Amino acid sequence: MSNSQQTTTQTTVQTVTGPIDVNDLGRTLMHEHLFVTYPGAESDTLNKPMNHAERLDVCVDKIEQMKAHGVNSMLDPCPNDLGRDVGLMTEVASRTGFNIICATGLYKEDQGGGAYWKFRAELGGSPDDITEMYVKELTEGIGDTGVRAGIIKVATGQPAISEYEHMLLLAAAAASVETGAPITTHTDTGVLGDQQQRILTEAGVPAHRIIIGHSCGSDDFGYHMGLVEGGSYLGFDRFGIAILQPDELRVASLLRLLEAGCASRVVISHDSVWCWGGSPIPDPEAVAAMLEVWTPTHFIERIVPMLKEGGATDEQISMMLNENPRRFFSGEALPALG
Ligand SMILES: [Zn+2]
Known part of the structure; x- marks a missing residue:
């Protein structure tokens, strides 16, 4: 059923302040962002950017709120080209x-730094150079910071995986195979995760080392179960983004998966962005309305009660928030469904 599972497991996970025991992760949100900036934001000279001290204050405040809700850890899967x-x-x-x-990786073609990498490829740049960069960031550090990435990010857009994105999937797979690092993905509105899974596993990445991100953007139970049968984790990681999908639909989809015995296959987050480069959401009122629920404590504050109302157990919720992130980073085999 699932692809061949690596027997080697990892006892530590790399954080930005050094390696920690996977057992010390605790309650973990698997997709939140301190800071994101789209390539091109630097051209928006009407925008007044926050300074470093202001960003620091915003981020520390968000983390303190998460800690107050028992959260100990998070993954910020910002790729290299979104202002990481x-x-x-x-x-x-x-x-x-x-x-x-933190992550190493490059974003999807339509919103990432593809202009640079495609220009470079035209002049002889090789996908192997990208793999080399990922491996260096995972094993030695990012630039001269000494900070090592703990995961590889990949991303695809719509309506199909582009040639550029396919190249990045293969570069990521090669770096994963070389280093044993896991992979987390971006899918647009919960499509093409099945193709990501196939491309990555065919290139040698064990399926259980992959999170198919933004799977909650789809409410297609067959699509979700296909990813489960393929042996990967599903990111229900955009709670609170009402403009993409109402939370009621995300909750209904998640309850169906829990009823099907898939609690061990789901990780949780919001894809919340705390500080932006530029002002990609131009209407300040729209921002304020979005931010009411688009916070990294929204799942615990408002979604958990909805799930319990629908029959989810404390054990299932704890599995998604604590046990699954630990097992994912450890590389341990998946337990049986149910
Ligand atoms: Zn994200």
């Missing part, structure tokens, strides 16, 4: 005593 700021992550982690895991 490991200096900010490190400072926030140090100030709060909170575990932050």
Whole structure:
């Protein structure tokens, strides 16, 4: 049923402030962002950016709110080309005593830094150079920061995986096979995760080392079960983004998976962004309305009660928030469904 599972397991996970025992992850959100900036934001000269101290304050405040809800750790899977700021992550982690895991990777073609990498490829740049960069960031550190990534990020857009994105999937798979690092993905509105899973596993990545992200963007039970049968984790990681999908639909989809015995296959998050480069959401009122629920404590505050109302147990919720992130990073085999 599932693809061949690696027998080797990892006892530690790399955070921005150093390796920690996987058993110390505790309650973990698997997809939140301290800071995101789209390529091109630097051209928006009408925007007044927050300074570093302001960003630091916002991020520390969010982390303190998460800690107050029993959260110990998070993954910020910002790819290299969306303004990933490991200096900010490190400072926030140090100030709060909170575990932050960062990623290496490149974003999807339509919103990432593809202009640079495609220009470079035209002049002889090779996908192997990208793999080399990922491996260096995973094993030695990002630039000269000494901060190591703990996971590889990949992303695809719509309506199909582009040639550029396919190249990035293979570069990520090669780096994963070489280093044993796991992979987390972006899917647009919960489509093409099945193809991501196939491409990555055919390139040698064990399916249980992959999270198919934004799977809650789909309410197709067959699609979800296909990913489960393929042996990967599903990211229900956009709770609170009402403009993409109402939470009621995400909850209904998740309850169906729990009823089908899939609690061990789901990780939780919000894809919340705490600080932006530029102002990609131009209407301040729209931002304010979104931010009421698009917070990293929304799942625990408002979604858990909805799930319990629908029959989810404390054990299932704890499995998704605690046990699954630990098992995912350890590389342990998946338990049987049910
Ligand atoms: Zn994200």
